Amino acid sequence: MSNQRTRALDIVQRRTTDRVFAPADKISDFFADDVFTIDKMKSTLAPDTFKRVEHAIKKGKKIDLDTANEVASAVKTWAIAKGTTHYTHWFQPLTGATAEKHDSFFNAQKGLEIFRGNELIQQEPDASSFPNGGIRSTFEARGYTAWDPSSPIFIWGRTLCIPTIFVSYTGEALDFKAPLLKAVEAVDKAATKVCQFFDRNVNSVNASLGCEQEYFVIDRALYNARPDLVMSGRTVFGHHPARGQQLDDHYFGAIPSRVYNYMKDFEIECLKLGIPVSTRHNEVAPSQFEVAPIFEDINVATDHNSLMMDVMERVAERHDLKVLFHEKPFAGLNGSGKHNNWSLITSSGVNVFQPSSSARENLQFLTFLVNTIKAIYDNAGLLRASIASAGNDHRLGANEAPPAIMSVFLGSELNAVLDELENNGNIKVDKGDNMYMKLGIDKIPQIILDNTDRNRTSPFAFTGNKFEFRAVGSEQNVAEPMTVLNLIMANQLKNFHLEVSDRIEKGEDKKLAIVNVLREYIKESKAIRFEGDGYSEEWEKEAEKRKLPNVKNTARALDAYVSKEAKAIFEAFQVMAPHELEARNEIQLENYIMKLQIEGRLISELARTQVIPAAIKFQSKLIQNAKGLADLKIDNSHTKGILEKINSHIQVIQKNVDEMNVKRGEINELADTRDRAIAYCDEVKGKYFDVIREAVDKLEVMIDDEDWPLLKYREMLFLR
DSSP states (O other): OOHHHHHHHHHHHTOOOOOOOOSSSSGGGTTTTTBOOHHHHHHHSOHHHHHHHHHHHHHTOOOOHHHHHHHHHHHHHHHHHTTOOEEEEEBOBTTSSOBOOEEESEETTTTEEOOOHHHHHEEOOBOTTSOOTTSSOTTOOBEEEEEOTTSOOEEETTEEEEEEEEEETTSOBOBSHHHHHHHHHHHHHHHHHHHTTTOTTOOOEEEEEEEEEEEEEEEHHHHHTOHHHHHHSSOSSOOOOSSSSTTOOSTTOOOOHHHHHHHHHHHHHHHHTTOOEEEEEEOSSTTEEEEEEOOEEHHHHHHHHHHHHHHHHHHHHHTTEEEEOOSOSSTTSOOOBEEEEEEEEETTSOBTTOOOSOHHHHHHHHHHHHHHHHHHHHTHHHHHHTTOOHHHHHHTTSTTOOOSSOOEEOOHHHHHHHHHHHHOOSOOOOSSTTTTGGGTGGGGGGGOTTOSOOOTTOSEEEOSSSEEETTSBTTSOTHHHHHHHHHHHHHHHHHHHHHHHHHHHTTOOHHHHHHHHHHHHHHHHGGGBOOSOTTSHHHHHHHHHTTOOOOOSHHHHGGGGGSHHHHHHHHHTTSOOHHHHHHHHHHHHHHHHHHHHHHHHHHHHHIIIIIHHHHHHHHHHHHHHHHHHHHTTOOOHHHHHHHHHHHHHHHHHHHHHHHHHHHHHHHHTOSOHHHHHHHIIIIIIIIIIHHHHHHHHHHHTTSOTTTOOSOOHHHHHHOO
């Protein structure tokens, strides 16, 4: 057995479990301790200052410098009292990770801790080394981070963290947060106008989000002994273990003690940071788990998800564990997603996706339900692009992940309601409590609780009072799909409002106008609704008949971002200009290429330096065995047969690795980024990755366990 594998297994056997203790018996006693909350602002700021800050947060307005100076003074005093020495503008560049540049409060010239309003409002990190898609030249380094007052300031470690957006010197967004804020503002305005058809007192609509984060946990020593996990986040080789997830015994089972203590530890840190983690459990695959917070404002929820992932990684180090967020770290087992539970809440506290016993609210519910379906139907390609990544390509459509085909699941009862509404040709809206009876809307109050079943194969499912976007990858920053979802919803609601208003101006009754437009939308978007098994081949054939896009790889899915239609929507709501979309498309294609380049290099290196040498070493043992048997005049045909099989697998590996490396060199010479991405997808990943892996995995079950150099799935997934 290889030294690294032996050492790793020995280390795991000697691990102990340390108990974790919360700072107080009740979560309420320490929740948000490390957050400069509204209540803390109120208690430390002058009343007039607090009102200005509160107004700016609620209305999304800028904070003037005088007010910022007062906030900076208060937050510095609070932070230093809690032991912080530095501050940072915490932002989310297009690398996919969070970023921070720490500056000390201490001013050596004055011998004092100083923090001014201009330092709170703005910083200037070097933008040249962050992805920009050609917006900025390498020598044009200036970029700005700007404080987002709507997301609370927090302390992580001994650093004060100020959530910010990140933009270039010329104003283009270089992060995920800035476009999200604009998209959320757009859906707020469009949804508010639609809500005012039903309740004139509604003056705003807030997008709400809850992210279910799936992840794997393995021992850190085992992780370090697998170069592919370290370098790419996934195993490029590995034979399926005899026992995987087929017994369904891990799902919701008792949490292993080491993992339980790890969970408890990172949850405590999250709760101190104001992240409302609520649920923990085992997921389907061995060593796979899930954590879920309760719903929050979408901007805060997005920040909290990125922060939580960082907390989980750092806390895992304390427990000698490694958390894996890659969408598909282990072949043949469930991948990990980040289910985005999305809803819209009015200023009066009404969830527009919540059916009720009120006829008026039910028509509002149907209005938003049908408009959401229409938005998904009209923009299926763009929504697919929003969750496109090299990691998610491995996951989508495999082992309980939804397919790459965008579809909407409603459940049989809601489908029946929409079908009845669509087919009711003679609509007559009567006055009084029963005015919607003839439309079948009276059925909705009977199904308020659990009005849909769960469909784990649907990428976009209605789950009672929200939509669950299940296709989002576990490693992804949720701001990207949420930007697209809220933007296409804003566009759809704007169009709906215009159509209904036009009918009303022509003399049509308001309720009748709403219903008639909804009926048109139901007919136009019916193809996107699907209630069956999204994993099945039959659905792929059916989706093709319905003319639904089925783009299975990122290289092609990203085309939707630079389509004429997408550019028009992004530009209309001033979320991003066409050249910004072009830049992001370039960044994502480059990222996709680099991920496949890394995986290709790993496959080549591990095959040549570990797998083939191990196979040859075992062959030598077999050759000696065959010679010994022959000397004793004993039939050695079985040994020869094994030798021939091993040799054939070595030849397959060597031949395909050599060809793959030549092909990679040719593709790297292609000038166009999209051409390179598609070539890597089709001619490298598609042609060689699985072929080489299959031969390696066959060798794994033939070679003496003592001679196999790579940690096996059974060791990584079942030794905790």
